[in-house]
Amino acid sequence: MAETKPSRFKIEFSTFGIAMIPLMIGINIVSSYLAAGTPIWADTLGSMLAGIIIGPMNGLVVGILTNVFKWITFDPFALPYSIVNGAIGLIAGVFALLGFVRREMSQAQVGRTLIVCIVLAIVATLTSTPINVSLWGGQTGKPWVDFIFTGFLAGGWQIFPASMAAEFISDITDKIITFFIAWLIYMRVPAQFVKTVRR
Amino acid sequence: MSFRLSFIARSSSFHELDPRTKLIIWGIIAVPAIASNSILACLAAFFLTVLLSAVGKVAPLYVKNLAKIVVPVFIPIFLIQGLFNPAGRTPVLFILPWLYFKREGIVFATVLLTRLLAVFGGGYLLTMTTRPGDLMASMQKLGLPLRVAYPLFSAFQIVPMIDSRLQSVKQAQMSRGLQLEDIGIVQRLKTYVPLITPLLMGAIEEAYRRSIALEARGFSSKVKKTFLRDVRFHGADLGFIVVTALTVVALSSMIMAVVPQPNPWGL
Numbered sequence: 174m175a176e177t178k179p180s181r182f183k184i185e186f187s188t189f190g191i192a193m194i195p196l197m198i199g200i201n202i203v204s205s206y207l208a209a210g211t212p213i214w215a216d217t218l219g220s221m222l223a224g225i226i227i228g229p230m231n232g233l234v235v236g237i238l239t240n241v242f243k244w245i246t247f248d249p250f251a252l253p254y255s256i257v258n259g260a261i262g263l264i265a266g267v268f269a270l271l272g273f274v275r276r277e278m279s280q281a282q283v284g285r286t287l288i289v290c291i292v293l294a295i296v297a298t299l300t301s302t303p304i305n306v307s308l309w310g311g312q313t314g315k316p317w318v319d320f321i322f323t324g325f326l327a328g329g330w331q332i333f334p335a336s337m338a339a340e341f342i343s344d345i346t347d348k349i350i351t352f353f354i355a356w357l358i359y360m361r362v363p364a365q366f367v368k369t370v371r372r
Numbered sequence: 373m374s375f376r377l378s379f380i381a382r383s384s385s386f387h388e389l390d391p392r393t394k395l396i397i398w399g400i401i402a403v404p405a406i407a408s409n410s411i412l413a414c415l416a417a418f419f420l421t422v423l424l425s426a427v428g429k430v431a432p433l434y435v436k437n438l439a440k441i442v443v444p445v446f447i448p449i450f451l452i453q454g455l456f457n458p459a460g461r462t463p464v465l466f467i468l469p470w471l472y473f474k475r476e477g478i479v480f481a482t483v484l485l486t487r488l489l490a491v492f493g494g495g496y497l498l499t500m501t502t503r504p505g506d507l508m509a510s511m512q513k514l515g516l517p518l519r520v521a522y523p524l525f526s527a528f529q530i531v532p533m534i535d536s537r538l539q540s541v542k543q544a545q546m547s548r549g550l551q552l553e554d555i556g557i558v559q560r561l562k563t564y565v566p567l568i569t570p571l572l573m574g575a576i577e578e579a580y581r582r583s584i585a586l587e588a589r590g591f592s593s594k595v596k597k598t599f600l601r602d603v604r605f606h607g608a609d610l611g612f613i614v615v616t617a618l619t620v621v622a623l624s625s626m627i628m629a630v631v632p633q634p635n636p637w638g639l
Contacts (some may be wrong), residue, residue: 188591192582194523196575199534200568206535207564211557215564222572238524242531245504246377249441249496250488309445310453310484319448326456354564361569366576 190227193370194235197223201239201258204351212317213347217261221293221355224266225274226362226370232262253308257300264296265289265352276360276367290352294345301344302337311336318343377528378437378499385608386428391502391510393609397424397616398494404624405490411479412631412639414486416623420616421493428501438489438496446485453481462636479638504528509599518597522586534571541570 201219208215220239224232240255268274273285305311311332312319318339325335359367381387386394405417425434454460455467460474467473499507508525512518545566546552552563631639 188583188586189579191519191523191591192579192586193575195527195530196534196579198523198527199531200571200575202531203535203538203571204564204568207538207560207567211560213561218564218568234520234523238520238527241524242527244495245379245499245507246528249378249438249492249499252495308484308488310449310457310481312445312449312452314445319452323452323456326452326458329458331458350561354561354568357565358569358572361565362572362576366573369576369580 189370190231193223193227194231194238197227197231197235198239198242201235202243212315212343213350214315215347215351215354217258217297217348218351218355220258220262221265221352222358224262224264225269225355225359226367227266229263229266229270232266233259234262236260236262250308253304254301257297257304260296260300261293261348264293265355268292274356274359276364278360286353286356287349290349291345293352294341294348297344297348298337298341302333302340305340306333306336311339313340313343315343377504378496379503380430380433380500381503382429382501384427384429384501386424386612387501388606388608389501389612390603390605390609391498391507392514392603393605393612394494394498394502395510396613398498400613400617400620401494402491404620405487408624409483409638410627410631410633411482411486411637412627413624414483414490416627417490417620418486418493420619420623421490421497424616425497425500428497430497430500434493434497434500438493442485442489446481449484450478450481453477453484457481475636479636483638503601505601506603509601510603512597512599513603518591522591534575537571537574538567541567544570 197219199219200222201216204218205214205216216239217236220232220236223235236258237255240251240258243251244255265274268289273289275282275285301313305313311322311326313322313336321342322335322339325338326332330338401417401420405414408414422431422435425431454464454473454477455471457474457477457480459480460477462475463472464475464478465473504525508521512521542552545563550563550566551559555563
């Protein structure tokens with residue numbers, strides 16, 4: 174079942190699109206809350222879904238505002254990471270527009286989803302490593318990732334490449350799991366709801 | 373779910389300031405901390421934010437909350453950087469003959485910690501002493517469009533609502549036999565789809581209702597919006613900015629004059 178691609182690459186600034194943003198911020202927050210204790214963050218699920226279902230620019234806004242929201246509420250250090258979360262929403266949306274994310278269960282689609290996951294992991298690594306290095310000396314805050322980072326440092330690597338490599342390993346895990354969840358959810362949302370969003 | 377506002381309601385002269393003033397003060401304090409590699413300069417800047425938090429009557433909470441976040445992160449940072457920082461040369465403390473803390477790594481970690489406190493302290497102070505509504509109003513005065521400010525502001529009501537919906541979805545799915553407790557990581561990740569999908573559909577319906585409610589109140593109207601609580605510059609704002617700027621200049625030049633730069637301990 175092929176579906177029609179959404180035609181716009183601009184922010185969905187209808188009142189409906191705006192009203193969706195805080196709800197997707199909420200999904201980002203509860204998703205990262207559900208992931209506590211697992212090896213992943215999953216804090217970009219709402220941004221990805223917003224990017225796929227509404228549009229890339231809305232994914233960007235959801236990602237940025239999620240971290241601004243965290244900054245105002247409970248995490249004084251969340252602000253710089255808004256770039257990372259925003260970039261994830263944007264890129265997920267762009268790939269959805271390019272036809273990489275379809276509502277069909279096939280081998281080809283699983284392959285396409287995997288490609289998006291890898292691209293998202295690269296984007297997340299490139300955007301978050303400079304922040305990790307300048308703020309935390311290269312650490313990420315997940316013990317298993319910091320363990321890998323320490324291993325690279327003990328092996329004689331410099332901080333930036335060691336942090337980038339550890340970040341990539343964690344991001345590829347995080348983005349594969351989170352984006353596959355996003356895609357599975359997207360497939361399960363009845364078409365009529367997706368149409369409501371794109372009306 | 374650990375969700376609460378940073379904002380602490382107190383009646384203080386610092387709370388009364390225009391949020392834009394606090395933004396400027398944040399900038400003034402952060403500049404020397406970003407520009408210098410001196411631990412003392414960063415500490416002085418952080419000390420200034422503690423002083424300002426005392427003016428805002430939130431000093432104990434301010435220090436406690438920052439420590440709660442920073443301490444657990446910085447113990448591993450001191451360990452990792454002290455032991456393994458690639459720039460480390462000078463031994464300070466031996467654990468094993470081949471494993472020892474090095475001065476360069478400890479200095480790096482200390483500069484990082486003090487700078488982080490100085491740079492983010494001012495921002496935390498801003499969110500701690502500013503009503504979110506006032507922050508939104510002042511951001512709009514700085515040029516943030518309503519269509520970005522509204523979603524952020526309404527998230528304060530909507531995020532707790534989404535969280536309570538998640539609890540209902542959890543109970544509903546558990547009553548249908550979905551296991552949510554005492555399960556492994558893979559099982560937990562699998563529960564995402566049955567938990568988040570209903571949440572998303574509920575969100576789409578909710579957004580539809582809200583967009584009608586917003587339109588009924590003239591959200592898309594082009595006329596200039598007014599605020600229930602207005603933020604304005606007063607004399608006190610200027611006073612705070614001038615005093616902070618002078619203190620920062622005085623402290624920085626004092627440190628530069630007393631401590632030779634650069635020095636081995638990064639002071």
